[in-house]
Amino acid sequence: xxSHVTVDRWQFTLTVTFHYLxxxxxxxxxxxIAWLQxxxxxxxxxxxxxxxxxxxxxxxxxxxxxxxxxxxxxxxxVGVVTGVPLEFQFGTNWAAxxxxxxxxxxxxxxxxxxxxxxxxxxxxxxxxxxxxxxxERLRWIAALMMLAxxxxxxxxxxxxxxxxxxxxGYTLRDGRAQLDxxxxxxxxPWLPWQYAHTMSGAAVSGAFLLAALGAFYTLSGRHPExxxxxxxxxxxxxxxxxxxxxxxxxxxxxxxxxxxxPSSFAAMEGLFRSERGxxxxxxxxxxxxxxxxxxxxxxxxxxxxxxxxxxxxEIRGLDSIPVDRWPDxxxxxxYAYHIMVGVGTxxxxxxxxxxxxxxxxRLLRSRSVLWALMLAPPFTFVANIxxxxxxxxxxxxxxxxxxxxTHEGASPASSVPAGTAxxxxxxxxxxxxxxxxxxxxxVVRIVARGPELRAPPTKxxxxxxxxxx
Amino acid sequence: xxxxxFIVLVVMITAYVVLDGFDLGVGALHRLLARTDxxxxxxxxxxxxxxxGNEVWLIAGxxxxxxxxxxxxxxxxxxxxxxxxxxxxxxxxxGLGIELxxxxxxxxxxTACDTVFWVCSxxxxxxxxxxxxxxxxxxxxxxxxxxxxxxxxxxxxxxxLVGLFGLVVLxxxxxxxxxxxxxxxxxxxxxxxxxxxxxAELVVLAGLAVPTDDVRHSALEAFTDHxxxxxxxxxxxxxLAAGFAFRRSGALGRAFLASCAFIAGLLGSxxxxxxxxxxxxxxxxxxxxxxxxxxxxxxxxxxxLWWWPVGIAxxxxxxxxxxxxxxxxxxxxxxxxxxxxxxxxxxxxPRA
Numbered sequence: 001x002x003s004h005v006t007v008d009r010w011q012f013t014l015t016v017t018f019h020y021l022x023x024x025x026x027x028x029x030x031x032x033i034a035w036l037q038x039x040x041x042x043x044x045x046x047x048x049x050x051x052x053x054x055x056x057x058x059x060x061x062x063x064x065x066x067x068x069x070x071x072x073x074x075x076x077x078v079g080v081v082t083g084v085p086l087e088f089q090f091g092t093n094w095a096a097x098x099x100x101x102x103x104x105x106x107x108x109x110x111x112x113x114x115x116x117x118x119x120x121x122x123x124x125x126x127x128x129x130x131x132x133x134x135x136e137r138l139r140w141i142a143a144l145m146m147l148a149x150x151x152x153x154x155x156x157x158x159x160x161x162x163x164x165x166x167x168x169g170y171t172l173r174d175g176r177a178q179l180d181x182x183x184x185x186x187x188x189p190w191l192p193w194q195y196a197h198t199m200s201g202a203a204v205s206g207a208f209l210l211a212a213l214g215a216f217y218t219l220s221g222r223h224p225e226x227x228x229x230x231x232x233x234x235x236x237x238x239x240x241x242x243x244x245x246x247x248x249x250x251x252x253x254x255x256x257x258x259x260x261x262p263s264s265f266a267a268m269e270g271l272f273r274s275e276r277g278x279x280x281x282x283x284x285x286x287x288x289x290x291x292x293x294x295x296x297x298x299x300x301x302x303x304x305x306x307x308x309x310x311x312x313x314e315i316r317g318l319d320s321i322p323v324d325r326w327p328d329x330x331x332x333x334x335y336a337y338h339i340m341v342g343v344g345t346x347x348x349x350x351x352x353x354x355x356x357x358x359x360x361x362r363l364l365r366s367r368s369v370l371w372a373l374m375l376a377p378p379f380t381f382v383a384n385i386x387x388x389x390x391x392x393x394x395x396x397x398x399x400x401x402x403x404x405x406t407h408e409g410a411s412p413a414s415s416v417p418a419g420t421a422x423x424x425x426x427x428x429x430x431x432x433x434x435x436x437x438x439x440x441x442x443v444v445r446i447v448a449r450g451p452e453l454r455a456p457p458t459k460x461x462x463x464x465x466x467x468x469x
Numbered sequence: 470x471x472x473x474x475f476i477v478l479v480v481m482i483t484a485y486v487v488l489d490g491f492d493l494g495v496g497a498l499h500r501l502l503a504r505t506d507x508x509x510x511x512x513x514x515x516x517x518x519x520x521x522g523n524e525v526w527l528i529a530g531x532x533x534x535x536x537x538x539x540x541x542x543x544x545x546x547x548x549x550x551x552x553x554x555x556x557x558x559x560x561x562x563x564g565l566g567i568e569l570x571x572x573x574x575x576x577x578x579x580t581a582c583d584t585v586f587w588v589c590s591x592x593x594x595x596x597x598x599x600x601x602x603x604x605x606x607x608x609x610x611x612x613x614x615x616x617x618x619x620x621x622x623x624x625x626x627x628x629x630l631v632g633l634f635g636l637v638v639l640x641x642x643x644x645x646x647x648x649x650x651x652x653x654x655x656x657x658x659x660x661x662x663x664x665x666x667x668x669a670e671l672v673v674l675a676g677l678a679v680p681t682d683d684v685r686h687s688a689l690e691a692f693t694d695h696x697x698x699x700x701x702x703x704x705x706x707x708x709l710a711a712g713f714a715f716r717r718s719g720a721l722g723r724a725f726l727a728s729c730a731f732i733a734g735l736l737g738s739x740x741x742x743x744x745x746x747x748x749x750x751x752x753x754x755x756x757x758x759x760x761x762x763x764x765x766x767x768x769x770x771x772x773x774l775w776w777w778p779v780g781i782a783x784x785x786x787x788x789x790x791x792x793x794x795x796x797x798x799x800x801x802x803x804x805x806x807x808x809x810x811x812x813x814x815x816x817x818x819p820r821a
Contacts, residue, residue, distance in 0.1 A: 074569070074572065077569070081565055084561075085561075087531055087532070087535075088557055090542075090546075091546025091553070092550050092554065095542075095543035095546060095547035095615065098535065098543040098546075099614070100539075102536065102539025102540075102765065103539055106539060106765070107772070107773055109536070110532030110533055110773070111780065112532070113528050113529035113532045114529050114781060115780050115783070118788075121787075125521075125795070126794065129518075129794075178768070181772075411547035411550075412547070412613075412615050414617055415547040416547050416617075424554045438565075438569065442572045445573065446572075
């Protein structure tokens with residue numbers, strides 16, 4: 001592979017990985033901000049569960065929503081500015097890929113722009129307008145619209161990626177993919193499970209962020225009302241979405257990978273030889289030279305059972321695939337996959353333990369569990385990024401699976417030589433380092449300042465006439 | 470069908486330049502116009518809630534180019550690599566300069582953010598002009614649809630002149646926006662700047678006439694062959710004159726609308742002069758990319774025409790709502806409550 005392609009790949013890896021940290025936060029938090037706002041807006045003492053709320057409880061929800069909206073806003077801003085380079089890099093560094101695939105995935109990317117970004121850019125403004133500038137009702141609608149906008153945006157991005165993983169609805173003409181059917185593109189069988197798995201992964205991060213803030217305030221003895229709300233919602237959300245992450249989304253998505261990308265699946269599982277009754281590897285070291293797994297601990301037959309629901313089903317190993325169609329780093333795919341599954345499982349155990357303690361009313365006194373919750377969020381990002389690493393490196397050596405190899409997709413070296421790309425790669429790295437530091441600084445300040453509980457209302461709720469002003 | 474998408478693309482780009490143009494213009498004049506912390510806050514607040522939505526027109530416009538003319542997208546973006554990456558970096562700085570300004574309550578921090586906003590906006594206006602200049606001048610395309618322009622060839626004299634024009638036009642646009650929107654000394658200063666920049670626009674525009682004919686004589690033929698296309702230059706010149714008259718009579722809001730029409734007329738003229746080229750080669754050279762050889766299949770373009778109007782109708786709806794909330798809620802709101810009471814930040818939220 002020529003050196004300019006390597007640099008192009010590193011630049012995309014850097015920019016997409018850094019960018020994706022922020023959509024995880026916004027897509028994940030959007031779920032919980034929408035819920036907090038819903039309770040704050042609709043909760044009454046005379047309603048049925050889960051909206052039966054005391055005025056105090058509602059104020060705590062509102063304060064939590066307001067605090068998280070501040071974090072959301074900074075994350076959204078960084079997500080927007082670091083997202084633009086991704087679309088444009090398709091043209092700058094992956095010109096041949098753009099030329100080849102633009103007629104198909106241009107549709108989904110342009111749809112993301114008009115159906116998601118315009119809505120988000122408006123409603124974030126409303127959501128952030130100072131208290132009293134817009135009505136509570138409009139702010140609640142804005143919270144729901146931000147949830148819809150960020151999740152629709154995610155849908156079109158996954159639709160784009162799904163086509164690269166499993167191309168459908170196109171024909172090849174004059175060396176370019178031309179769209180046949182938008183319907184097929186949007187109902188790609190790969191799409192729903194990858195989407196569900198990705199979004200639920202973001203929600204896991206959002207839930208653990210809430211729980212971590214609650215744990216931090218509890219451990220430092222501050223803001224007990226808001227801490228309680230964040231902890232309860234956080235741990236329950238973490239448990240629900242961690243379970244969804246494994247079943248059905250993870251299970252179904254993995255079975256699709258096995259079906260449509262056997263090379264990727266074999267690398268994920270470290271399966272070098274096709275086998276009947278293939279074992280599930282818990283721990284082991286893939287050795288690509290010897291084509292075997294070193295010092296493995298395995299569960300016999302489990303992989304066949306999980307993949308095909310049959311004890312003795314045959315699973316295709318890497319030996320059934322020509323070497324030039326193997327992912328170019330089998331160990332990378334294998335380790336990323338096992339890190340994702342391992343970390344995800346530990347997070348599930350932590351969430352289950354925390355929910356158990358909440359039910360027994362003992363979470364606020366269990367300092368060790370609170371510490372674990374406080375330190376958990378970074379690991380949710382590790383799991384999310386590892387998951388994307390599996391998806392993207394597992395697809396290799398293809399940029400469009402089975403159609404276009406990654407090195408064929410890069411801009412010609414005559415237009416963008418390796419040195420040029422190294423220069424901009426370093427520029428992005430430096431810029432993103434500064435942005436990352438500023439982001440952390442600002443979020444730490446928001447958390448340190450804490451929520452503002454509004455005094456109990458002395459006058460009736462604002463009416464629709466107070467929408468503006 | 471490709472022609473329809475050429476028009477869509479031009480409309481998208483025009484919407485971007487008209488809308489984000491005033492954000493960039495306000496930014497380009499930021500530290501020159503606004504002297505105190507309060508004035509700078511007022512200037513940023515004037516664009517704070519809308520800049521993001523305005524920038525979406527660029528993203529959606531890029532999406533249209535990608536969708537309809539993938540070959541031109543691939544060729545232009547890889548050939549103008551440094552220019553594009555510079556735009557990306559400047560867009561990052563501009564956006565964060567606005568958004569993070571009020572996240573830390575310190576005058577030093579705000580000054581730093583304001584300076585980033587100022588420098589990045591001015592540089593963006595210049596770079597967008599340079600990019601347009603290179604497209605009008607044509608690029609050294611090869612038969613495979615690719616080309617390579619090193620940074621210092623991107624910055625050729627003609628493109629730099631167009632870059633200067635871009636800076637002047639967007640600065641004038643931003644000044645007329647601020648003149649119509651801001652109050653007090655800031656508004657008055659913006660109006661004075663808008664007046665001065667109007668003459669600068671006139672001078673640079675006149676100075677561009679001969680060099681443009683030099684690099685792209687065929688544009689003139691496009692107008693003589695299809696006289697109806699002259700509506701665009703006529704619109705531009707008329708809007709320029711109207712802007713002058715409106716400002717003289719103190720109708721600052723209309724002067725800003727005239728500035729919008731001027732930009733639309735300019736970009737319409739460029740498109741009308743270049744059509745059917747999407748990415749022209751140098752004058753007289755082969756391999757230029759046109760709506761015919763750069764477009765994706767007619768079938769795909771027809772499919773996209775089903776959902777595109779729906780999306781744009783929604784977007785326009787959001788914009789009407791956003792601008793109504795923003796314009797009514799701002800300093801000129803009259804009864805809606807005086808100039809930024811309670812120290813609202815640039816995005817209208819209370820300072821953190």
